[in-house]
Amino acid sequence: MRQIPMVDRVALAIRDLAVQFESEQGIVRALDGVSFDLHAGRTLGVVGESGCGKSVTARSILRLVDRPGRITAGRMLLDPATPDEIDLAALDPESRKMRDVRGGRIGLIFQEPMTALSVHYTVGNQIIEAVRQHSDISAAEARNRAIELLREVGIPRPETRIESYPFELSGGLRQRVGIAMALAGDPEIVIADEPTTALDVTTQAQILSLLQRLQQEKNIALMLITHDMGVIAEMADDVAVMYLGRVVEFAPVHEIFATPRHPYTRALLRAVPSILATPRQRLSTIGGAVPHPGSRPSGCPFHPRCPEQLGALCSEQVPKPVPAGRSGASCFKAEREHEAVA
Amino acid sequence: MSAAALAPPISVAEDRYAQATQLQLTWWRFRRHKLAVISLFVIALFYGVAIFADFLAASDPHATDARRSFIPPQGIHLFDANGFNPHVYGLRGARNPRTFQLAYTPDPTRKLPVRMFTRGYAYDLFGFIETDIHLFGVEGGRPGESIFLLGTDQLGRDLYSRMMVATRVSLFIGLAGVTLSLFLGVLLGGISGLYGGWVDMFIQRVIELLRSVPTIPLWMGLAAALPRTWSVLQVYFAITVIISLIGWTDLARVVRGRFLALREEDFVIAAELSGASQGRIIFRHMLPSFASHVIAATSLALPAMIISETSLSFLGLGLRPPAVSWGILLQDAQNIQVLSGAPWLLSAAVPVTLVILAFNFFGDGLRDAADPYG
Amino acid sequence: MNLLEVQDLKKHYPIRAGLLQREVGRVRAVDGVSFHIAKGETLALVGESGCGKTTVSRCILRALTVTSGAIRFAAKEGEFVDLATLPKRQVRPLRRHIQMIFQDPYASLNPRMLVGDIIAEPLKVNGVPAAERRDRVTELLELVQMPPGARSRFPHAFSGGQRQRVGIARALALNPKLVVADEPVSALDVSVQAQIINLLLDLQDRLGLSMLFVAHDLSVVRHVSDRVAVMYVGRIVEVAPTDALYRAPLHPYTEALLAAVPAPDPARRGHRRIAQGDVADPANPPPGCAFHPRCPYAIDRCRVDRPELTPVSDGRWVSCHRAEELDLAGVR
Secondary structure (H helix, E strand, O other): OEOOOOOOOOOEEEEEEEEEEEOOEEEEEEEEEEEEEEOOOEEEEEEOOOOOOOHHHHHHOOOOOOOOEEEEEEEEEEOOOOOOOEEEEHOOOHHHHHHHHHOEEEEEEEHHHHOOOOOOOHHHHHHHHHHHHOOOOOHHHHHHHHHHHHOOOOOOHHHHHHHHHHHOOOOOHHHHHHHHHHHHHOEEEEEEEEOOOOOHHHHHHHHHHHHHHHHHHHEEEEEEEEEEEEHHHHHHOOOEEEEEOOEEEEEHHHHHHHOOOHHHHHHHHHOOOOOOOOOOOOOOOOOOOOOOOHHOOOOOOHHHHHOOOOOOOHHOOOOOOOOEEEEOOOHHHHHHHHHHOO | OOOHOOOOOOOOOOOHHHHHOHHHHHHHHHHHHHHHHOOOOOOOHHHHHHOOHHHHHOOOOOOOOOOOOOOOOOOOOOOOOOOOEEEEEEHHHHHHOOOOEEEEEEEEEEEEEEEEEEEEEEEEOOEEEEEEEEEEEOOOOOOOOOOOOOOOOOOEHHHHHHHHHHHHHHHHHHHHHHHHHHEEEEEEEHHHHHHHHHHHHHHHHHHHHHOOOHHHHHHHHHHHHOOOOOOOHHHHHHHHHHHHHHHHHHHHHHHHHHHHHHHOHHHHHHHHHHHHHHHHHHHHHHHHHHHHHHHHHHHHHHHHHHHHHHHHHHHOOOOOOOOOOHHHHHHHHOOOOHHHHOOOHHHHHHHHHHHHEEEEEHHHHHHHHHHHOO | EEEEEEEEEEEEEEEOOOOOOEEEEEEEEEEEEEEEEEEOEEEEOOOOOOOOOHHHHHHHOOOOOOOEEEEEEEEEEOOEEEEOOOOHHHHHHHHHHHOOOOOOEEOOOOOOOOOHHHHHHHHHHHOOOOHHHHHHHHHHHHHHHOOOOHHHHHHHHHHHHHHHHHHHHHOOOOOEEEEEEHHHHHOOOOOHHHHHHHHHHHHHHHHHOOEEEOOOOOOHHHHHEEEEEEEEOOEEEEEEEHHHHHHHOOOOHHHHHHOOOOOOOHOOOOOOOOOOOOOOOOOOOOHHHHHHHHOOOHHHHHHHHHOOEEEEEEEEEEOOOOOOOOOOOOOO
């Protein structure tokens, strides 16, 4: 395993995070020991299929996991290894401190921007309120800041748009307002949960390039959650591939696409339909479907679907998780190959 | 790639779950609502009482006796000197010389043994088996002597026995009312949702009109219009109709909403595209899909029916004596003077509260179980 | 030979306002669409939300009534009927020839019916005897690669991908001449999506299926379709064989669509030309070419003169005034 060059400050360090949901069927381990770092000025792409835990990770960081779910283990360190270190996992979700972090130091962009917006207030009112919640400025200043934010996210004529209601805007403009809301607290970290899934392709391209520009201008640590390998290829610096509540592979984006280590990553890449395909080209598939997180297989969670599994080793023992700050795969086969090379 | 490799390993959930019908799934989900399950038992118990009302009654609920008015509830003594021998004491009535009120004192010398399956007044079990066996009663009492678990009313009728019979009347009026509402609701709601257009418009306006009329004056007007000469049975029937006249509107709205939602469902469109007839689409696809909602809505509508009957009768507009219902029992408790002397008359409020709570919890549980996502 | 010929199809929705519900305008959801599907061919209808692609498919299925135009369908060899004008009663016997695959595998199966009964329903309502139905269901389950035991289970026992297979089996039960697939893989996970795409490709090969494939995902479309029709605000802007369209688009909107799709290859990052602005409102489309406000190549003529869909070369049609002179970028 290779050290990722640590040129940038670690903004948030997630360590061994575990989240459980207690349901009627029993305990569902939604997250099972997740570790990774978010770096200022870098984009971490989190990719996986439904039920892999990518959204739960986002909600956990913001302490938005509701009952019956709860964080059972792990730490989430803001400004790790500095005097200002805060463990978000240890905070009361309703505490003043956590509320300052949520929407202040960490902004959230939703898949459906209407989740974050109320239909009853104008766009301006909502952004102004968000701005004032995280800074002590006058109403007039907040209004100017809101107009500034709308201009930053590329909304034409922000001085008049500030008076419109969310339903008067198109899907693309709404998502831009959603991004402006996320930026209202001047965050260092932004979590975008499938921000373009509900949008059309041309709009998606606009929003992605907007996110890219904002991230570079503001040196934001961006955590981009998506199921779309194309979006990952376009946006991410580093990639965490998740499967059934675990990070199965972590690597810089070029390595993920050029030399994927985990069989799941390999299979996923081959299964993605490509705009570069030849006509009638078949895809290679992963057998079966993602199991319900409540009926997690023993051993490596991917072994029943894995074309490269090593028999009893994979079905009985759980491979070591990828240590934070390094690239690698949580896979016995990958470990062996790595040892062979070394 | 070979065909075998293409075929994914089909991981099917365990058979029991895979082959469970929606009814079974609903039942499994329902079982997890403890309060709802308890309520189901309570409701079953109440309807058991309703069916076996006369059997459970200890003395004739209509038999009046001026000498035993306002007897307070009696306790059963389980043991005497000879060991287990459940009995009640005979009563000595004496007028208080100053208030002229009849006061009863137990007479320990007169023991009336309480026995199971005693003979009492004659009745028809289930309406056709002639019998005079009752669950319990006293043996060897003089005429007019009996066991008064909940005391007696002004006319000396046993409140406990009256409550049993009243349960039957009140619960079945509720059931009949709700059945009628269900019929009207499903029919009119279905037409409304299915055909839309001006039919829908008309039915919806009628519903709004009916709902905008204040219920109590409406009932009063209708009840006052009932001829005094009608028999108890006729009044009973008329009251049911009056109650369901309002009750169907809620159900019609539920049914209409479901129809409108289902018409846009993909599986209904799929059936239409495969050439299925309108009848098949309605009866095979749409009706089963909201049957459980209708049942839940019905069980939530039932308490309203029971309350309606109770309040109508309480106001003297519903059933009339000699019919016995919870409302009529409570009517006796209207007079504050009577009530201060005989507070046990209020005990008829207990089953009303119990059964209404039970229906509400049951309906809520059923609704959640039938539709865990909405 | 053509199986379906759609000509100048229009579906307008009146906008009504006021007490008397007077018509004050029209949403031109579909505004003069023409295309054809040959036997054994898959035509993809692509475009962004609101472009009218779903409305077109619903018109062909006669789930909607048509405002004007013709939908000629070859129910029998060489004998066309116009579905657009046929009375509802006469549409029903024709339904068996055109079946649909739905987007949402959860909503499209009746949760109260066994999988076997769901697949058998089209057979049943069309009068196929019980014994024959049983055999056919077995055959269909095998065709969509489901175990025979699936018939006696309820849909809730299956994953999204498996349910979609059941939906496909139902659509194929009557051996339809045409299958309309409305975004059949967009609700599925990546790994399952690949399974269903492969299944559709298999079925095309084995059964010679003719398909109208409605989709917004250009990557999926490239895998499954023979030809592509691109729609923008109620009209078709370009029709071409799949490979030709992706390699060398003739309409600026097609170019913009292709450029917008993020390719799963980080080496291709950046340097994309992204179309600005939003999709035009079909209730109030811009004059001239509907795409002109977003088109980097627009000239004065585009603002006033609406281009018609015209043939360019072998099987390629485009509606753009500058199609001949522009050299647009595709994907390779």
